[in-house]
Amino acid sequence: MPRTLSDQRRAAVLEGATRAIARDGLAAPTASIAAEAGLSVGSLFNYFPTKTALLNGLYLHLKRDLAAAVVEPPISDGPLRERAWEGWRRWIRWGAADPDKQRVLMLIEASHELTDQTRRDGVAAMQGADALFAEAQAGGPFADQPLEFLVATVGALAATTMEAVSREPEEFDSRCRAGFTAVWAAIRTDGRLSDTGTEEKRNRS
Amino acid sequence: MPRTLSDQRRAAVLEGATRAIARDGLAAPTASIAAEAGLSVGSLFNYFPTKTALLNGLYLHLKRDLAAAVVEPPISDGPLRERAWEGWRRWIRWGAADPDKQRVLMLIEASHELTDQTRRDGVAAMQGADALFAEAQAGGPFADQPLEFLVATVGALAATTMEAVSREPEEFDSRCRAGFTAVWAAIRTDGRLSDTGTEEKRNRS
Amino acid sequence: MPRTLSDQRRAAVLEGATRAIARDGLAAPTASIAAEAGLSVGSLFNYFPTKTALLNGLYLHLKRDLAAAVVEPPISDGPLRERAWEGWRRWIRWGAADPDKQRVLMLIEASHELTDQTRRDGVAAMQGADALFAEAQAGGPFADQPLEFLVATVGALAATTMEAVSREPEEFDSRCRAGFTAVWAAIRTDGRLSDTGTEEKRNRS
Amino acid sequence: MPRTLSDQRRAAVLEGATRAIARDGLAAPTASIAAEAGLSVGSLFNYFPTKTALLNGLYLHLKRDLAAAVVEPPISDGPLRERAWEGWRRWIRWGAADPDKQRVLMLIEASHELTDQTRRDGVAAMQGADALFAEAQAGGPFADQPLEFLVATVGALAATTMEAVSREPEEFDSRCRAGFTAVWAAIRTDGRLSDTGTEEKRNRS
DNA sequence: AATGAATGAGCATTCATTCAT
């Protein structure tokens, strides 16, 4: 029985790829990735047959990593706002804990490397958060928009917040809170806010 | 200041680069870019000494293009909300008119190709909108945050909206309005929304 | 001399290699060869220390296989022509039975992988047929040529015939006979045929 | 106007490839081929987009080179035998002049790199010799066989002769003549030779 | 022994950049 394809090594590849890509972009050579993972080039290709496969695998890995960080342990019952806040804080904390992960996730997403299947799997990975998003959508200003638009909007705000936090980690609390304020306002604002023809004083009063 | 042949060709390179990069990502070969611009590779390197220089130039070009689209003609006086709405609509319209521009802008921004100088120049290009952002910041929930955080937040919402619009151009009005609702709520929400400890019923009622 | 497990596996490797190389050429990876033989790569290298050794071994194996097919059972006494015809028919039949063998033999022969020793051993393997070739040479047009030249000539005709037969197996009889006609004529023609200065009418009349 | 893709350089590539492949087999690295041609790797790929394209181009080049050597200057009228002898001598002389060409031709032919189109073009290149082959077939022992079988048979004899000559160039005359004797006998032998059931004494007398 | 993962030299091909024309 030969040495066995180890989950540990596969994980090392994914971590090495995250570091290398965060540093050098998607152009990071497979050789760098392998080195970063403590493996030889040849071994890298035992775990992922092509660089594209590696990027797809890495994307899914990171999405699942994020999903797990957000939904586990389960968020205790309570008012939507409290649950949303808890989810948000976990999200930002995930990004602060390892900013590379978030950066790489965005890089891969912006590339043309993702297969449709991977994209679908990526969405499926976030299922745990679906209910929360749907709840947020109902009765709010995004009620008439596709759910994806709301998810993308919240995701963009999270990305912005994570980036700000990764630049000034000591401001975590402040940025995280401010970001949530924006998110919550965006998804819960009542009609008056969206009435573009209205005088603004009323909103300020 | 007559428009010389060189100016025209330089512009052609920038446009060709936008198309090529939107299609193939930042890995688009200089040869493709030249072909797309109707030039030879050799000539391309007469206008930009390196690919990095081209990317920096393209970034600035697109930023200025956006800035011009947003601030010209001058937005007429009026309540902040109306001016913000007008700026927002111009912004989204710019993205809808040529989604490639926005995509390429994001790609370059996410890369490591930008020099500090270019980044600074990019910020300077948006000067026309600074006053508006500053006004939005004052007295709102972002008052305690760096201005850049607010700008980044609004920018992220704009990007999300433009992407949604570029996918479904016929929904321009709906997405544009919904996006602005979110933006306006985010920057104008009062304290109650950000008080994470507050019961949410009030907001729902 | 009991047939051990090892002998069986070695034979399996040789057969697998024949299939793999017939399919993919000499570039057939050792991994494919092992797979075709129902073995692991690692095991393959227990039987042959290098790919070159495998090719040399395979060459010899095929040569001996051919030799055995041609000389066994012994060709019964009789006029040279009848013995030659019987040998020829066995040769072509061997090639028709498994065209891969002939193809692989040619591929290896044309490569630079064969050692001098293997080449010598290959010649030795055909010893059974030597007497026949020598007999054919004596008193014929090749009497003044090296024996190898005659052997090579006949071999080339056999190869051509086998290839034709492998393309149209149903024409076995016709091609086999035609090939032999050519061989026999080539080795038995009298001086008149080789007299390049002679008028040809005589041959045509 | 930049340097122009030169026929001279293309020819240099083909010659370099012939040398490199004759030396190292089809596995000869493109880098070696380029070096042998006095070019950089990059330039090689300006002339042939892939190694496969190069091999196809080389095959055609060599076939045409051979065809030209055999049919030019036109063989003067005369009895078939004299014309055949002249063609044969030119053929063998071509092989003797540069044995690499013949070897490489055989290597490529035996590989899987040739496209159907190239094979067809290769046949077309030999058109000049077609009439001769057809004339040889008519009324001879190959009259009932496909023309290709005759062509392949004669080709095999030529290859064998060329190889023998390349090994002992000083024996050119002897081998060339002996080879032709075999060829002529093979294509002109009358029925008695091919009657496998006949007593052989008659042929010896 | 048998297995197949690990290794890294080697290969075809690409591409930013240079330079002869």
Added chain:
DNA sequence: GATGAATGAATGCTCATTCAT
């Protein structure tokens, strides 16, 4: 200036061989 061929370093991937199990 313009052109596109020339250059060669760099890259993704393969594969003979080794070695841990």
